[in-house]
Amino acid sequence: MSLFIHNTLSRTKEVFAPLDTDHVRMYVCGPTVYDYAHIGNARPVVVFDVLSRLLRRLYPKLTYVRNITDVDDKINEASRLSGENIRSITERTAKAFHDDMLALGALPPDVEPRATDHIDQMIIMIETLIADGNAYEADGHVLFSVPSMAQYGQLARHSRDELIAGARVDVAPYKKDPCDFVLWKPSDADLPGWDSPWGRGRPGWHIECSAMAKVYLGETFDIHGGGQDLIFPHHENEMAQSRCANHSDIMAKYWMHNGYLMSEGEKMSKSLGNFYTVHDLLDEFPGQAIRLALLQTHYRQPQDFTKNSISEARRTLDKWYRIIGDGQNSHEDIPSGIIDALCDDLNTPKAIAELHKLAAQGQGGALKAGASIMGLMFQSAEDWAAWQPAASGALDAGVIDGLIVERTEARQNRDFDRSDEIRDELNAQGIVLEDGPDGTTWKYA
């Protein structure tokens, strides 16, 4: 079974043929660390986590690189507003990002380089671009010369003329061409800066990824991924820099982009305050339920993300965990239907439908195996059942168990008024009782 993936370069599904079948290499743009990751940031992390699991199964070796952007004007602004120093912001936010993504079941990438550790490589790359006539210094800035690259616009399918026609902002006076973009810019004394041949300054947004991809994956590699919003300008510019600096026809062979997320039917926006941070959602829902909710839509489709969809995913997982029960890690093969679905451009909704079929047939082992390649069902049924919302905890388990005993006695005496009263009381506190053949169990609603 071949893996097919949608390549943004061609806008079609293509057979995946790695440059080196012994070693697949993938780069995904990671977070700029100045604030908690919202659910829109989590989508590419989860999507490419599934892809990485699939690639590791299909090929002997994968190197998965996802950067951390820790130099950026948004970070500088956050520091200016809060007074917290930049290093503290980036360390704290990166840590929160790691915790949140782990809770979503995303494995760490093989390499997680930080921009500030690779300033030297960026400077070297910029020097090469200047030497070759692909970049120039002007007014303390270094700019990439877009007209120097004939194929600029290939990824986003924007011609240079179209870009100029559509421009909504004034062009900086030091630019030779309106489309030229910044590789290096000067920093004044209170901004982060590094010494360079062009004075003390800091890198532009795109050059870090070009430099780090080259260090860890080489001049060309297989897959470059990220959110759709990165196609232009970020990936277009990255590709232009890398190809010119490396004198190469390609940067990545396949470019993959996940679609946008809406929130409760509206586009996410800070002014509306309608975006969910992963951090907050994890107080309310188990991470796996959030992950399943994200995977319920194909990664290239737009998705309207709702709390209701997480609740639904959670009930689905409840059911699946019941089917698996205590059945330990049966080392069953991953069912072929699951692999086939994922090999068709990561069709996770179809793979999930396969899981439902396995569940309906009561095939717990196959269900668990199939879920595992999507990073689901990684907990024991016991741990899953033990999850509780952050706001809970008014009642301790001993009190609940005591009430269950009292209720069981009431039921044996056919005192159903008292029995229902106890259940209603617990229900009001978010505790759900379920009478089964082996007695009464409880869980958080």
Place this chain on the structure above:
RNA sequence: GGCGCGGUGGCGGAGUGGCUACGCAGCGGCCUGCAAAGCCGUGGACACCGGUUCGAAUCCGGUCCGCGCCUCCA
């Protein structure tokens, strides 16, 4: 304005030129003190208008609606 993406049953969400997934919810039944869970059964869709075709929700054109991007810059 330019470029691009999408509109599938009450909701979520795949897919295919003809055999019309899947989940949730609904409805009927079994089970249950009652719930829950489970089990069995069941109705319901392809934005609109044309065209191509023996046949289109699936291909083509148009319309409407939703969404994104248009560069370090506010």
